[in-house]
Each structure stands twice: as C-alpha cells, then as structure tokens.
Amino acid sequence: MMPDPSDLPDFFDTNPIDPIQSATGGTKGTPVKPKKKAGFYLSLQVIERFDRKFHELKLAGAAIDNKSMLLEAALAFALDDLDRGEKSKVLRRL
Numbered sequence: 001m002m003p004d005p006s007d008l009p010d011f012f013d014t015n016p017i018d019p020i021q022s023a024t025g026g027t028k029g030t031p032v033k034p035k036k037k038a039g040f041y042l043s044l045q046v047i048e049r050f051d052r053k054f055h056e057l058k059l060a061g062a063a064i065d066n067k068s069m070l071l072e073a074a075l076a077f078a079l080d081d082l083d084r085g086e087k088s089k090v091l092r093r094l
Contacts, residue, residue, distance in 0.1 A: 035068075 042050075054067050064070050081090045 078090050081088050
C-alpha cells in the first residue's frame, strides 16, 4: 500500500519540522523573549565590579544564567528608581 502523499513532509514548507527539537523533545519552559543587542561604553571599574559580582553570585549558587540576565535585572531596578523622581538614588549620583 502506498503512503498518502498529503502525510509526507514538505521540505520546502515555510514552517518545517526542526530536527533538533524533534530529537530533544521540543522546547520546555517559557518561550524566550526576543532580545536586541545593545552597546554602551562603561568605565573599566564598573565592568570589573560587574564581572566580579556576577562570578560571586554564580559561586554562591544564585539562579543567574548569564551576565545579560544580571544586567537586565540591575537596569530594571535603576529605571524603577528613576521613576521615583526627586527621591531617586540614581539621580542623586549623576
């Protein structure tokens, strides 16, 4: 008996089957949020302090996957602080 042609995969399909996801059982957890690379100039002192803190947290067992995750959290805190207006600690340091 011949297989039904409609059941065969279309290799030119715009949404083909991903062999990695098929082999590993697909993605688990929450979907990844889209991100965009950003570049900023920072002092060497801030970069060294950030790197040191990242590694200290990793050694302490903190649930930090990568430096981007730590930077995003720190930046969110700073932006929340700036929203406080005149009470902002960030504004007082500028």
